[in-house]
Amino acid sequence: MFRKLHETPIAIIGMAAVFPQAHNLREFWDNIVNKVNCIEDVPPSRWNIEDYYDPDPTVPDKTYSKRGGFIPEIDFDPMEFGLPPNILEVTDVSQMLGLVVARDAMIDAGYLDAPAEVRDRTGVILGVGGGQKLITPLTSRLQYPVWRRALESSGITGEDADRIIEKMKAAYIKWEENSFPGMLGNVIAGRIANRLDLGGTNCVVDAACASSMAAMKLAISDLIEGRADMMITGGVDTDNSPFMYMCFSKTPAFTPGDVPRPFDEQSDGMLVGEGIGMLVLKRLEDAERDGDRIYAVIRGIGTSSDGRFKSIYAPRGEGQERALQRAYDDAGISPSQVQLLEAHGTGTRAGDLTEVTTVVRFFKQHIDHTEADKYMAIALGSVKSQIGHAKAAAGAAGLIKVALALHHKVLPATLNVDHPNPKLGLDESPVYVNSQTRPWISNGEPRRAGVSSFGFGGTNYHFVLEEYTPDHAGQYRIHHTSETVVFHDETPQMLINKMRKVLNKLQSEDPDEQYLNLARYSRVTNIPADHARVGFVSASPQEAMELMEAALKFLEMRKNDEEWQHPKGIFYRRRALDLSGKVVALFSGQGSQYVEMGRELAINFATIRQSYAEIDKLFKQDNLPLVSNVVFPPP
Structure with a gap:
């Protein structure tokens, strides 16, 4: 891989995601741009807080955190993916949602219905950590000998003990022929390859919190070595179970507070999040040849291990710096050209201190932050401040965020930083914590960014990304912005009928897609001078529907009016203005x-x-x- 990406850069041509408070990629980016805090109390659909929570970290078998990032309910049609409904109970949710996100990523890339010769050269490699959630109930069901001995030692024997044990067994799913494949992490990739009919490599990788970046590295290796022409890669982690909370509580790594605060002087721990993020990758020259939409380009990868150190769990700056240096060597790019850095940034005191002081030391070697070099600055951020630590999917969340930042020319904000920790050494350094969403103004060079992901056990990854186009001539935004919406027709009644039809589509079909279609129509439509017309500006599909309903009520009441203006900012005219005069x-x-x-x-x-x-x-x-x-x- 050394210098290989410099010779064969990789294009990101498709992405899809499900993260806390985000059903899809658009909502994920919307939340990032709008600085939405996606951390919440554990919902009842996951587990009962009263059963497992105690604010005292020393209480055995309890978690002192009840906060985290949780993915929303996602529609899943088993028949679409050829899954018999009777196996759903013994199929881990990560396998089912993995299918949904992989499908959406291929749709985004434009290859869901690719011909057989393309699918035969497409693989899937995903980051998946340890066992899946389904292991816990299946294992718990096998504890009945322990329950029986406990009951017998308490004087409960015979039929009474049998009835109690059967009731306890009924609380857990049964073992049957589909239980074993249903709980395996590698079957997440296997089901995707099976249902999408892919002929390339299919496997999963476990590098703890760096799993998704490890998977991306292997996927890119397949592309560079010519073993595949297209790869689906990323990370999957849907396990915010009591077991996972216990793991991080007894480490201990959780913050006792309500939100994670990476880089803040009050930072005192992390919170976990669920998530699935996938990317579709191709060699850049192939993507250009095939006319693919390209979000960003992967220019370099650096990997390293911490080697022998005081603890296998403790982060080591020297190891992280090796990954950074190798990434920029691989890219053939000076670190001085980076303007955005997505850190691992968990919010733990030791982790943030080690990572940021290493980053500051590394970039100071390449950027002289003096008056002569005052134009160089690096915005530091962490998506974990918004969604929590998505564990095996964390690297995918960070890389997708940066790819979209490069695509949209935006420096995304990091949340919950009131006062940067002075121990990080950010003063008099080229690095600053970016706590506000800001435009990314070009300095004449391609916009470039770095993404880091580190895992338990001393594994380190750093990716170097570059924008594909300096700026856009056509439509490119995927987040919601204010849109002008205009309707017109020959008569007021025909206008009413048209608006009702569109409103029904917005209410009954995919509102995001219908809203985008409506905005596109409004931009290109030519309105005949004698047509009745009504228009407004809306910031979301929901607001558009509200304004359409208000406009329809006014139109019904005032069909014969030549013009009117609604207090909510809706404007109507029966026919065009006379524009023969001068414009001032x-x-x-x-x-x-x-x-x-x-x-x-x-x-x-x-x-x-x-x-x-x-x-x-x-x-x-x-x-x-x-x-x-x-x-x-x-x-």
Whole structure:
């Protein structure tokens, strides 16, 4: 692999995800852009807090945390994937949802219905940690000899003991022919290869918290070595069971607080999250040849082990630095060209301190943070501040976040950092904690980012990513933004009928997809001068539906009006304005500028970012502070 990615870069052509409070990739990115805290109390659908929680960490067999990140309910049709409904009870949820996310990733890449010759050269390698949740009830069912001895020693014997044991057995799923494959982690990849009819490698990798990045590395090796032409890879972890909470409670690694605080001076532990993230990868030259949409390009990978150290669980800076150096050597890129760094960033005191001080030391070697190099800065973040530590899927969450950041030209925010920990050494360093979603203004070089993932046992991974296009000419955003929605038709009644039809589709079908179609229609539609028309601006499908209902009520009441305006910002005209006169533009006076003015415009519109980049270029020529850094300063 050494320098191999420099010679054969890898394109990310498809992605899909299910993470806390995110049914899909769009909602995951929406949550990131909008700084949504996805941590919550353990829901009753997982386990009863009263059974396992005690705030005292010393209490045996109890967890002192009741908070975490939990994936939402996801629709699953077993018949779509050829699974008999009678095996669902003995099939781990990770296998079922793995099928859903893999399907969505292939849809996103445009290859769900690929011809046989393409599928034959496609594989799936996933990061999956240890055993799956189903192991716990299956193992618990086998404890009946222990229960019987406990009952007999308490004076309960014979039929009474038998009845009690049968009741306890009934609380757990039964062992049958599908139980064994239903609980195996490797079958997650196996089912995907089976149902999508893939002929390449299918396996899973366990590198603890770095599992998904280990899987990506192996998937990329298959592509570079020519063993495959396309790979599905990423991580799967749906286990936030009491067993998992006990593991991290007795380590102990959990924060006793409500949220994880990576990089904050009050940081005192992590919280766990569930999640599934998958990417579809191809060699860059093949993706370009085939006209694939490319989110970002993987340019380098660095891996290392900590070697002999004081504890197999303790992070070691020297090992992490080796992974960093090897990644940039592999990419043939100087670390000074990186502007975004997605850290492992769990929120534990020892972990964050080791990682960030190592990062600061490493990048200081390559960036002289003086007046002569004032234009170089690296935004530091961790998606774990939003969704918790997704364990085997954590690296996939971080890499998907960075790929989308490069695609959208956005520096994503990290949550829950009130005051960066002074022990991290960020002052007088090129690294800063990015606590605000900000536009990523080009400095004339390709935007580049790094992603780290480390695992128990001293395993370290670092990936180097690069944007594919400097900016976009067409539609590219996947997160929700404010959209102009316009309807028109020959008569007010025909307009009402059209709006009702569209509203019904929004309410009964996929609202996100229907809303996007509606926004596209509104942008390109040509309205005849004699048509009745109504329009508004909405920020989401839900708001669009609310405004459509309000507009319909007004239209029904005021069909004969020439024009009206609704208090909610809905505008109607029976026919077009007479535009034969002159157009006058009025510009307001100066002096009302403020920091972060136009931030959302710059985040969402390429032309604004391009304007700032051009102005920055002129200021840099005169050795002046960049305008973009003044308007959108690092937090």
